[in-house]
Amino acid sequence: MAGGSQVVPVDPERRYEVFHTDCAARDVVNHVTSRWGVWVLIALGRGELRFYELRESIQGISEKMLAQTLRALVGDGLVWREVEPTTPPQVTxxxxxxxxxxxxxxxxxxxxxxxxxxxxxxxxx
Incomplete structure (x- = not known):
């Protein structure tokens, strides 16, 4: 086994081996259940929001953490992002x-x- 990776046979009925550290589904679960992921999903479940509205609705989250959380959730396909080409840009x-x-x-x-x-x-x- 090269590089310490572990090959685990996956049941053909299951697409992911969630207890394996390299599992993509595990990454999504980590993003959803992160300190801020849950709150972002709940807030957006109530309707689409602009970045500043989302930041204001989730007390205690910094702009940096909100941006990182949104980037992960967009990358996972849970959240969509739309940029309006205005000055400054408006992101929903x-x-x-x-x-x-x-x-x-x-x-x-x-x-x-x-x-x-x-x-x-x-x-x-």
Missing amino acids: YGLTEFGREVGEPLEELLGRITRRLPEAPTRSP
Whole structure:
């Protein structure tokens, strides 16, 4: 075995060996479940947003982390990106069909969690 790579026979019914470190599906799961990936998918599940709108809707995310997360999710085919050739350029993001499929269970998970938590305390001004 050259270079320390491991060859694992894959069941013909399965396209990916998700427990193998070289598995492409594992990379997508890592991007979706990253610190910010979940929140980007949930936010975009509510509608397409421009970069600054997305940044404002997800408190605590830096521009750098949002850009990196979006780049990964676009590369995975979960998010689409449209650039309007204006000055400055306006960039809009939304979920692809694949992104909606992946994002729906995340939204459901969030709903289940929030329904089970005690009522949120009222914030003072």
